[in-house]
Every structure is written in C-alpha cells, then in structure tokens.
Amino acid sequence: MNRIYYWLVLLSSASVFAQSPPKNHAPLTVETIMQDPKIWVGTSPSNPFWSDDSRTLYFNWNPNQAKGSPALSDSLYKVTFATNAARKAGRSTPLTASQPQKVSPTERRTLPAPPVSAYNRAYTQRLFERQGDLFLFDVKSGNSRQLTNTVETEIDPVFSGDEQRAIFRRSGSNLFSIDLKTGELTQLTDFRTGTKKADPKLTDEEKFLKQDQLRLSSVLKERKEKKDEADRISKADQPKRAKEIYLDDKTVINPQLSPDGHFITYRLSKRPANAKTAQVPNYITESGYTEDIAARTKVGSPVASQEFFVYDIAKDTVRAVSVKDIPGINDKPAYLQSVAGAKPDTAKKTRPVAISGPVWSDDGKLCVVVVRSLDNKDRWIMRFVPETLKLSLLDRQHDDAWIGGPGIGSLNSPGNMNFLADNQTLWFQSEADGYSHIYTINVLTGPSGSGGKKQLTSGKFEVQQVQLSKDKAHFFLQTNEVHPGEQHFYRMSVSGGRDGGPERTRLTTMTGANDVTLSPDETQMAIRYSSSNQPWELYVAPVIDPLPANKKQSSSQSVPSQNVSSAAIKLTNSPTESFKSYPWREPELVTIKARDGQIIYARLFKPATPSGQPSTGRAVVFVHGAGYLQNAHKWWSSYFREYMFHNLLVEKGYTVLDIDYRGSAGYGRDWRTGIYRHMGGKDLDDHVDAAKWLVQTQGVDAKRIGVYGGSYGGFITLMAMFTTPDVFKAGAALRPVTDWAAYNHPYTANILNEPQSDSLSYRRSSPINFAEGLKGYLLICHGMVDVNVHFQDAVRLAQRLIELKKENWELAPYPVEDHGFVEPSSWMDEYKRILKLFDERL
Structure with a gap:
C-alpha cells in the first residue's frame, strides 16, 4: 500500500x-x-517583387499591427539597394540597402504592376494591366505609356509574335490587338453568346410565288438586280471583320493568337444543365433572414465537357481538334477490373479530355499542347500543327491512381514547360520515375529521334519550382533534396550536368524554407525565410555559389538564421516583442x-x-x-x-x-x-x-x-x-x-x-x-x-x-x-x- x-x-x-x-x-x-495574430504574433512580409531595374524590392508588410483584413491592413513597403555593377562583374560584393520604407498612396498608384511574363524577347519592354487598362513599360527609362482608357476591362496582355502589337482580352473572352506605334485597335475574335438566327426559310409555295412575280414583272426583276448589285458592292467595300462565332451555352477559355498571326486557338467548356449545386444556409445575416450561399456540386455530378478549336483567320474557318487517335485514349481505368459486379465493357469509347496551351517556341515555328483525361489518369504532351490540326505524341504520363505532383499542371494548365534557346527542345516536369523531375525532348524529331526524352534531374526528392534564366542557359530550381523538410534554391545548366555540364549549385544556406524571388537581372535573391520556431522574414542576398549540390549539407546539421551568408541582409523584423519574449x-x-x-x-x-x-x-x-x-x-x-x-x-x-x-x-x-x-x-x-x-x-x-x-x-x-x-x-x-x-x-x-x-x-x-x-x-x-x-x-x-x-x-x-x-x-x-x-x- x-x-x-x-x-x-x-x-x-x-x-x-x-x-x-x-x-x-x-x-x-x-x-x-488564439488572439488576433497581427496583434500577438506580428505580420510577416509577403508577395515580394522587384522593380524592373533590380534596384528596389517591394513587399506587403504590416509592422505596426494595423487592424483589419490583410487587404486593408497590409501596406506596400520598399527597400532600395546600391548599384549592383560589382555583382554583374562577378564579384560577391555585400549588398547595401535602405531601411524599409512605406510606399505612399501616390507612389503606389503610379507603380507599374509587379513584373510578369509579358516581356518582349529582349526584356526591354513589358506590358501590364492596372485597374482594367493596359500600359507599356520601358525598362531602361522606367516610363510607362497608357494604351487603353476604357470603361471595359482589358486583361492578359502579351506581345504579338513580331512584337509590334499588344494582344489582350477585353470584357472576358474576345481577343483584341493594339498597334504599339499607331495605336490602331483591331478586334481579332467575335465570340457571341447564344445561337445565330438563321434567315427564315421559304415554303415551296412561297418560293413559287416569288419566282412567278419576278417572271411576270420586269420592273420587280430590274429592282431586285439593282439591289443585289448594291449589296455586293457594299459588302466588298466593308473592311474584313472577325468571324462571328456563336457559343450557344458554352464558355470560352484561353483564346490565343499564334505568333505568326494566322491562327487563334481556344477551348469551349459546357457545364451540364443537370449539375446540382449545394446551398449552404447562412443564419447570421444583416437582413435578419436566412440566406443561402451557393457552394459547389458534389463528386460524381456531371462535369463540364471540353472542346479545342482552331480559327484560321485567312480562311475564315473554325475547326474542332479531334483526339480520337491519341494513343491510349480508349483505355479504361484499371480499377474497373476489380469492381465487384461490374459488367465487362468491350466497347471502345473515347475518354473525355481537356487540352491546355498551346506553348509556342520563340520563333513561332513549333507548338505544343497538353492533353489531360478528365479522369486524370493520363497526361499527353503533344506537338500540335494548327494548319492540319495534327497531334503527335511526345510524352505520355499514365498513373492508375491519378496524375499529380509539383509542376505537373492541371486540367486548366499545361504545367511547367517551355522551349530552350534552340527553339526545338521542350523542357517539362514529370513524375515518370516516381518524383517530380525535369525532362527535355526535341519537339521536331520526337521521342524516337536523337533528341528523345532525357531526364535532367533525378533522385528521391521533388523539384518544386522551376524558372528558366533569361539567356536560357540555366534553370533556377527549388527542391527538397537536402532533406524532405527543407527547401533550397539552386542553379543548374540546361544540360543538367550531362555532356560535361556543371552540377547543380545550391544558392541558399539557411536551414528551413528559402522561398526565393529572383531579381530581373538575376543577380539578387529576395528570400522569404523561416525556421520551425520563427515566422517568415525577408532577406536579400547576391546570387553566389556557396555550396555545390554534390556536397550536400547533412540533415543533422543546422545553420541558425543568424548565420546567413555574409553577403546577405535581413530586411524585416516582424514578430511582436511579446511573441519574441517566449522561447518557442x-x-x-x-x-x-x-x-x-x-x-x-x-x-x-x-x-x-x-x-x-x-x-x-x-x-x-x-x-x-x-x-x-x-x-x-x-x-x-x-x-x-x-x-x-x-x-x-x-x-x-x-x-x-x-x-x-x-x-x-x-x-x-x-x-x-x-x-x-x-x-x-x-x-x-x-x-x-x-x-x-x-x-x-x-x-x-x-x-x-x-x-x-x-x-x-x-x-x-x-x-x-x-x-x-x-x-x-x-x-x-x-x-x-x-x-x-x-x-x-x-x-x-x-x-x-x-x-x-x-x-x-x-x-x-x-x-x-x-x-x-x-x-x-x-x-x-x-x-x-x-x-x-x-x-x-x-x-x-x-x-x-x-x-x-x-x-x-x-x-x-x-x-x-x-x-x-x-x-x-x-x-x-x-x-x-x-x-x-x-x-x-x-
């Protein structure tokens, strides 16, 4: 006891x-x-982006714990850096930076939108959209020129293949172009909802009466001939307009103009009429009445059908792309073989698919699309020829479960892929060996040619982000190869270490997550970094080579956040004093x-x-x-x-x-x-x-x-x-x-x-x-x-x-x-x- x-x-x-x-x-x-994290923890910096001259780093931040939603409380801050001429010369010169400064509302309104991919090929100009209008930004001078000022909304601007025009969408679906020299506005597509109303058809009796009247009256016959001739002349005098394309009850997705300006590709999606949407009742409302919130459909409900089309501008024709000859398009999911009581189905049925893209080479000569089955068990990367609508297989990734993983894309996105400098070699990501890695293939020669599928990265780790350098000589990668619980940034030759190419070079050193935003000149890294017990902070460091990938840091080693590369600068200090006082x-x-x-x-x-x-x-x-x-x-x-x-x-x-x-x-x-x-x-x-x-x-x-x-x-x-x-x-x-x-x-x-x-x-x-x-x-x-x-x-x-x-x-x-x-x-x-x-x- x-x-x-x-x-x-x-x-x-x-x-x-x-x-x-x-x-x-x-x-x-x-x-x-569990109190408001802004007051207790602090607010970490987010959404960093660089100015086009790589001199200023902007980011959202709320160091003063202003109350409200992030959209209202977070403000735009900036840090300006000294000249980077020494780094361009290849020297690891420590950065010098100003203290973070809050961007005034006036300055914020005049800033060009954060850099996106809408650069010209020389990276001297870029297009951007702000509040529904389009602008052209000159990188060298830092000046912007407004291209549109309308009540309609213009979005998604890109340069035309010859870089003489801006191509964009207006009010949703239709493509337009603006001549960057003359300002001429041209409508490229004329998508219309509903169905085209056909001319009323005459009955046989009505046709007989009309012909008989013309036979009996020379005046009526002469008047008709004059009217027909006037209509012909009037039609001939009219400028060529975009073809009217009626959508019925379908929705246009991703219309694109080919680089040569000859073709427009687009996808049509049709939501099934019998897809029931769940309603979520909201009991606590300003009105005092219960109000329903439209939510979503449930699994197994009919899904939207997808079709891919090509509009040939010169021929004024629209044609649908057939997928019936894609290898494996009739394959049935493997799980059906194990479903008890399932009746064997020997009929060949074309599985429904969605086509995303196209992705064009810089010279506009080669084109790739990604075809994905709606059951998500197949992804086909295919060369596409819009003149003939021909699809040729480059790579097929199949999974009895489902296609996924970093950079692989979705039904609405082709995933990470683009052409290398030779305008023939496509790089892309695939889980072919069980992990998401980078591969290349020559689009011109195909999988059986000398430029067949090659794997550039390998190992039991994931390539989580990929960015091709501006000169297309290197990849910048984020991977978790040091440890599944770490994320680091690397540079790698596009040869991937093959043919005598260098190994991957690790550019970050801090143990934890290093989320990098590369400066436009590719000499500086803005690093959102955090460790397991410290929230995200913003650092900046030059792009140097501190640690080759083949000399990996042991997973047992630890580099404290204070021991950043000596050339790096910590820009923010976000946690509150109360939060920092506790030894997390x-x-x-x-x-x-x-x-x-x-x-x-x-x-x-x-x-x-x-x-x-x-x-x-x-x-x-x-x-x-x-x-x-x-x-x-x-x-x-x-x-x-x-x-x-x-x-x-x-x-x-x-x-x-x-x-x-x-x-x-x-x-x-x-x-x-x-x-x-x-x-x-x-x-x-x-x-x-x-x-x-x-x-x-x-x-x-x-x-x-x-x-x-x-x-x-x-x-x-x-x-x-x-x-x-x-x-x-x-x-x-x-x-x-x-x-x-x-x-x-x-x-x-x-x-x-x-x-x-x-x-x-x-x-x-x-x-x-x-x-x-x-x-x-x-x-x-x-x-x-x-x-x-x-x-x-x-x-x-x-x-x-x-x-x-x-x-x-x-x-x-x-x-x-x-x-x-x-x-x-x-x-x-x-x-x-x-x-x-x-x-x-x-």
Whole structure:
C-alpha cells in the first residue's frame, strides 16, 4: 500500500514539473495564442517583387499591427539597394540597402504592376494591366505609356509574335490587338453568346410565288438586280471583320493568337444543365433572414465537357481538334477490373479530355499542347500543327491512381514547360520515375529521334519550382533534396550536368524554407525565410555559389538564421516583442518505421521531466489537413496556431507528435497516391504506428493518447475514433469530412474515382459508415457557413450517433465561420474545448 502511495506521489510531482512554463515566463493560455495574430504574433512580409531595374524590392508588410483584413491592413513597403555593377562583374560584393520604407498612396498608384511574363524577347519592354487598362513599360527609362482608357476591362496582355502589337482580352473572352506605334485597335475574335438566327426559310409555295412575280414583272426583276448589285458592292467595300462565332451555352477559355498571326486557338467548356449545386444556409445575416450561399456540386455530378478549336483567320474557318487517335485514349481505368459486379465493357469509347496551351517556341515555328483525361489518369504532351490540326505524341504520363505532383499542371494548365534557346527542345516536369523531375525532348524529331526524352534531374526528392534564366542557359530550381523538410534554391545548366555540364549549385544556406524571388537581372535573391520556431522574414542576398549540390549539407546539421551568408541582409523584423519574449520550442524531426517498412517523417514536441523521473504519459497526435500538404518540416508552419497550442500542451506535460502521413506532399508519387481508393487506410495506419512508437520510445501511456486535426485531419480523427477505438482515447474532429460522397469532384474523384462506379472506395473511406465503433470521447467542431466541407456533414454524423445511442460525443457549431475560422473568439472557444477534452479524458 505504501509502495502504491509512493508511486502516486512520484507521478504527481513529475506532472507538476512538466506543467511548469519555461523559466521566467508566464504559462501560455488559449486566450493568448488564439488572439488576433497581427496583434500577438506580428505580420510577416509577403508577395515580394522587384522593380524592373533590380534596384528596389517591394513587399506587403504590416509592422505596426494595423487592424483589419490583410487587404486593408497590409501596406506596400520598399527597400532600395546600391548599384549592383560589382555583382554583374562577378564579384560577391555585400549588398547595401535602405531601411524599409512605406510606399505612399501616390507612389503606389503610379507603380507599374509587379513584373510578369509579358516581356518582349529582349526584356526591354513589358506590358501590364492596372485597374482594367493596359500600359507599356520601358525598362531602361522606367516610363510607362497608357494604351487603353476604357470603361471595359482589358486583361492578359502579351506581345504579338513580331512584337509590334499588344494582344489582350477585353470584357472576358474576345481577343483584341493594339498597334504599339499607331495605336490602331483591331478586334481579332467575335465570340457571341447564344445561337445565330438563321434567315427564315421559304415554303415551296412561297418560293413559287416569288419566282412567278419576278417572271411576270420586269420592273420587280430590274429592282431586285439593282439591289443585289448594291449589296455586293457594299459588302466588298466593308473592311474584313472577325468571324462571328456563336457559343450557344458554352464558355470560352484561353483564346490565343499564334505568333505568326494566322491562327487563334481556344477551348469551349459546357457545364451540364443537370449539375446540382449545394446551398449552404447562412443564419447570421444583416437582413435578419436566412440566406443561402451557393457552394459547389458534389463528386460524381456531371462535369463540364471540353472542346479545342482552331480559327484560321485567312480562311475564315473554325475547326474542332479531334483526339480520337491519341494513343491510349480508349483505355479504361484499371480499377474497373476489380469492381465487384461490374459488367465487362468491350466497347471502345473515347475518354473525355481537356487540352491546355498551346506553348509556342520563340520563333513561332513549333507548338505544343497538353492533353489531360478528365479522369486524370493520363497526361499527353503533344506537338500540335494548327494548319492540319495534327497531334503527335511526345510524352505520355499514365498513373492508375491519378496524375499529380509539383509542376505537373492541371486540367486548366499545361504545367511547367517551355522551349530552350534552340527553339526545338521542350523542357517539362514529370513524375515518370516516381518524383517530380525535369525532362527535355526535341519537339521536331520526337521521342524516337536523337533528341528523345532525357531526364535532367533525378533522385528521391521533388523539384518544386522551376524558372528558366533569361539567356536560357540555366534553370533556377527549388527542391527538397537536402532533406524532405527543407527547401533550397539552386542553379543548374540546361544540360543538367550531362555532356560535361556543371552540377547543380545550391544558392541558399539557411536551414528551413528559402522561398526565393529572383531579381530581373538575376543577380539578387529576395528570400522569404523561416525556421520551425520563427515566422517568415525577408532577406536579400547576391546570387553566389556557396555550396555545390554534390556536397550536400547533412540533415543533422543546422545553420541558425543568424548565420546567413555574409553577403546577405535581413530586411524585416516582424514578430511582436511579446511573441519574441517566449522561447518557442524547436520540434525534433524524427523518423518512424511504418508497418509496411516505409519511413514516416514527424515532428516531436517533448515535455521536460526531471532526470530519472517518468513522463506524465499523456500524448496528443496532430493530423494536418490535406489537398497536397506537408507539415513535418523545418519552417514556420501554416498551422502556426496549432504550433503554439502544442507549446501549451508541452507546458502541461503532454508529448505531441505531428506526422507526414501517406498522401502528404514532399515525398514523391508513391507516398502521394498511397491513399488511392482507401482514405483512412494507410494514412490511418501511419498514425496508429506513430502512436505505438510513442508508447515504445517516449514513455507514453497507451491508454492516454488523444488525436485531433481539421478538415482531412478531422476526417482521420473520426476514422481513428471509429475504427481504431482502442488506440486513441479522445479525439477532436474539426470541420471534418464525414462522407466523401458529399465532397467536391476535383479532389475526391482523383483519389476515390466516382461513387457511382467505385462505391466500395467511398464505403470504406467514409467515417459515417463506422460510427458504431466509437468508444472514446469525441468532440466535433464545424463552421456553419463552411462552403468547402459543408456543415451538413457534421449534422448527418450527429444524427447517426444519436440513432446509435452514443453519448460520449458533442458537436460545437460556429454560426459565422467558413472552413478556415476568422474570428479570434471562435478560435478561442474551439481550442478551449479541445484542451478541456484532453485534460479531462487523458
């Protein structure tokens, strides 16, 4: 009996120690960490962009914690640098910069829009749009010339192939051009809604009467001949106009003029009439009445059809591009072979596709489009000849799950690709070897020629961003090759190290995330940098070569944020004094072996305990949201509120673990598609294995583990509480998906196919089907005006739990919140409930 009392006292004393805040600091509270982040954390700089002369860096910032939405409270700041002549000469000269200065409203209104890709080939001029009007900017003089001043909206300006005109869209769909010398405005397309009204047709009786009247009356016949001749002359005298193209009930997407000015390509999309849109009721309104918010369709609803057209200007003809001869266009998805009860379908059916692009070579001689199947299991890169409408295969990427990964593009985007300096070689990204890497192919000779497909980067890492240098001799890349939880910036020859070319050169050194915005002259890097326990700040550094890629920094090494390259300058200091006064913990990055042998990356927050004393045994597993997201990394998380909450939990003696489960970003194709046809399968297994690892290695009590997360994290929490109820004692599911058949099409159909053709995937992936398994204590929190995961999901699950006579759960609704909460009062209420759940039940 005395021995039992001894251990109780020991555990109590250890718990008291673990709950102590860091020395000389008051304990964290939910009220503190969930208040307005502008007031408490500070606002990091964002959206950096350079002036065209590379002398001034602009960025949004709110160092004075002005209240309001980011659009109203963030102001434009600038930093001006000394001459960069020394760096152009190749010397690593330290930068000198002014202090950040707030840009006045007057100056802000006169600034050209941030640089975009609408430069001419020599980079001496660029086009930009501001408040619906177009401007031409001269880089050398810094002067802008206004091209339009209209009540209509002009957007997306680009130079014509001969660079003598600006091509743009006006009021939505139609293409126009402006002669940059004369100012002549020309309409290139005449897209019209509806259907062209045909001339009324005469009946046979009416035709007979008309012909008979002309036969009997020479006056009528003479008058008709004169009118016909006048009409012919009038028509001949009229200037040539763009062809009237009637759209019926379709929408024009991405009309483009070919560089030679002969063709216009465009896509037509038709939304099905029977696609039902969900309505989200909004109860807290200014009017006092319940108002419906139109949200979205649900997965499996009919999707928009797509067609690709070419308008031949000289021939005044419009032709549709046929895809029926594309290799594999008739292939059926592999999953259909395993669907129980499915009838074999031997008929050859052309799968619906979307064509994006075109991408033209600089000389305008070669053209590439990307064809993507609407089931997202195939992506074809094809040479396209608009004169003949011929499509020739360059590369096909197929995936039995779904095509994805960094730089791969989407149904509406061809992804990262363009031509090299020879105007024949196309570079693009592909997951062909399991990770997103850079490839090239000669478009003229095709895949079987001497310039066939070549891989420029390789390895178990992702190329996350790519930018071709202005001279087209180098790529600038962002990759995670040093460590899955780090992001660094590199320069690489377009030969990719082949044929004696140099290796990739790493241009950033700080451990964490280095998000680089390159200056227009490519001599300076604006670096948004953060570490795991410090928010984003803005640095600037010259483009020098501090660390070759073949001499990688060990993942165990750490370069503190203070030890930036000696030539770099830290421009901002954003956190508030209150935030900086707390010693925010740096989570330990650990790896955990999953049951199938795969390695899970995780962030571990450990409470302090006296030497030789047991831990409190309490643990919480956090589940990040999805889409394509990563959180076990070395930079400041977008889940910064949760990060601060984890610090609070550690103060109270909890061990906290945050894993990058199957489906997370950063780890390649197999990890990304590991959840195909079974969400809540391997991804949940990873969390169960992580919980077991906590027990085996961290002194955690197997009966005192909680789990929580939002969105996909809320979904996993439900699956954990329902299907592995003996692993997690308590769970908080925030804005969770409860039934994937109620979620959207673009995300869900990739992973689970469509519910009408793959019902098994939806049945085994939806928590509502397993609610009877609940044993532990469950909290559900959901915004009532959530237009992403609808509040209906939580309501349906609540009714299911009621019918199952479950009593150990509660639902907290938030009447004014969407998917991502906005109001500090809502954040506070939600996380007080989560903390109460864990404190009471763990």
